[in-house]
Amino acid sequence: MALTLLTQKLKSCFSFLLLMASLSLSVQTAPEVSQLYQFTYPVAVENLFSLPNGCLLLSTSANADLYYIDPEALFPAAQNVITLSGSIKLTGITALGDNFYAVTGAGPNTGSYMQIYVIKFETEGLVSVTVDHMVKVPETGNISGMAALPSNPRTILSADAVGGRILRVNTTDNTVSVAFEHTALKSNEQINATAKGIKGLKIRGNHLYFTNSAQKFFGRFPINADGANTGDVEILARLDETFGNDASYDDFSFDSEGNAFVAVHPSSIHKIAPGGTQLVFAGGVDSMMLEPTSTLISNTGKAICVSTAGKDTGYPISGGQVLRVQVGT
Numbered sequence: 456m457a458l459t460l461l462t463q464k465l466k467s468c469f470s471f472l473l474l475m476a477s478l479s480l481s482v483q484t485a486p487e488v489s490q491l492y493q494f495t496y497p498v499a500v501e502n503l504f505s506l507p508n509g510c511l512l513l514s515t516s517a518n519a520d521l522y523y524i525d526p527e528a529l530f531p532a533a534q535n536v537i538t539l540s541g542s543i544k545l546t547g548i549t550a551l552g553d554n555f556y557a558v559t560g561a562g563p564n565t566g567s568y569m570q571i572y573v574i575k576f577e578t579e580g581l582v583s584v585t586v587d588h589m590v591k592v593p594e595t596g597n598i599s600g601m602a603a604l605p606s607n608p609r610t611i612l613s614a615d616a617v618g619g620r621i622l623r624v625n626t627t628d629n630t631v632s633v634a635f636e637h638t639a640l641k642s643n644e645q646i647n648a649t650a651k652g653i654k655g656l657k658i659r660g661n662h663l664y665f666t667n668s669a670q671k672f673f674g675r676f677p678i679n680a681d682g683a684n685t686g687d688v689e690i691l692a693r694l695d696e697t698f699g700n701d702a703s704y705d706d707f708s709f710d711s712e713g714n715a716f717v718a719v720h721p722s723s724i725h726k727i728a729p730g731g732t733q734l735v736f737a738g739g740v741d742s743m744m745l746e747p748t749s750t751l752i753s754n755t756g757k758a759i760c761v762s763t764a765g766k767d768t769g770y771p772i773s774g775g776q777v778l779r780v781q782v783g784t
């Protein structure tokens with residue numbers, strides 16, 4: 456009798472252990488996050504972009520300094536490679552081909568105009584950066600995400616977060632036009648007309664993917680070769696209350712399989728599969744991530760680099776960070 460009871464107990468204990476084992480197999484272990492570099496307050500890192508040599512370009516918001524960092528260095532340190540004079544902060548970065556890059560800067564009269572700097576970046580031998588020319592983008596103050604047209608990479612699409620427009624900037628003849636406008640790109644005017652709508656912007660296949668910060672969704676539009684939309688918005692994922700009321704999407708990048716890794720304020724990276732399935736990939740409550748602003752899949756695909764804005768409330772205040780999230784082993 457006692458023996459059968461004991462066996463019963465052992466059996467249930469054993470099946471409990473089996474259950475635990477299978478559970479721990481199916482639960483994804485949190486990827487390792489490490490800090491590569493931290494700026495001093497109040498410098499925030501707005502965006503990052505990878506160069507063919509694996510080093511990163513960083514745009515900062517406290518001034519118009521463009522930084523360069525080698526994420527594989529033993530002690531990575533950000534170096535200021537150029538100050539883009541005439542701007543008070545830098546936002547989006549994209550590649551135009553042939554070592555040319557476009558960097559967005561905001562003019563000193565907040566909201567009146569922005570400018571796209573076309574820079575040439577040489578990484579053979581000594582690093583050298585020169586400004587080729589500048590394109591003025593009038594009547595906007597909130598261009599953040601930026602992407603080159605795949606079939607015509609000297610022309611870029613820029614996200615106007617307040618106007619709810621996709622601007623087309625041709626860096627060859629320096630003309631600016633509106634590719635399209637849509638309410639899905641605006642903030643939610645009923646709630647807050649000056650909040651930011653579209654933040655991140657990427658082109659993949661025949662679609663323009665974007666995050667809308669105020670409206671809390673990730674979606675896409677079908678576009679043609681000139682960047683005009685050829686159909687309506689498709690919403691792929693939303694930040695509902697299960698992710699917390701303060702959560703908001705910022706910029707993102709795709710891996711080779713089309714998964715989007717989205718920077719989410721205040722402290723996480725979400726992974727959104729091509730079908731829209733969303734999970735918290737890294738970070739979360741008590742994470743060392745301080746207001747993630749954008750992500751970048753490393754050239755090897757083994758790591759995701761994350762830029763952050765840092766923290767200007769509470770104690771201690773902190774500058775923006777460059778973090779590395781390990782992918783797989």
Ligand SMILES: *[C@@H]1O[C@H](CO)[C@@H](O)[C@H](O)[C@H]1NC(C)=O
Nearest residue numbers: 561565566594595596597617
């Ligand atoms: C965003 O744009 C609006 C209107 O163009 C402007 O008033 C506001 O200051 C801008 N915000 C920033 C951060 O530039």
Ligand SMILES: *[C@@H]1O[C@H](CO)[C@@H](O)[C@H](O)[C@H]1NC(C)=O
Nearest residue numbers: 604607610625626627628681
């Ligand atoms: C950009 O301007 C150049 C020169 O005018 C033109 O050849 C090119 O087609 C333009 N690009 C787009 C996408 O319209």
Ligand SMILES: *[C@@H]1O[C@H](CO)[C@@H](O)[C@H](O)[C@H]1NC(C)=O
Nearest residue numbers: 642646647648649650651669
């Ligand atoms: C609206 O959004 C702006 C920018 O994010 C913010 O500074 C402001 O406090 C917001 N206003 C309200 C009423 O929430």
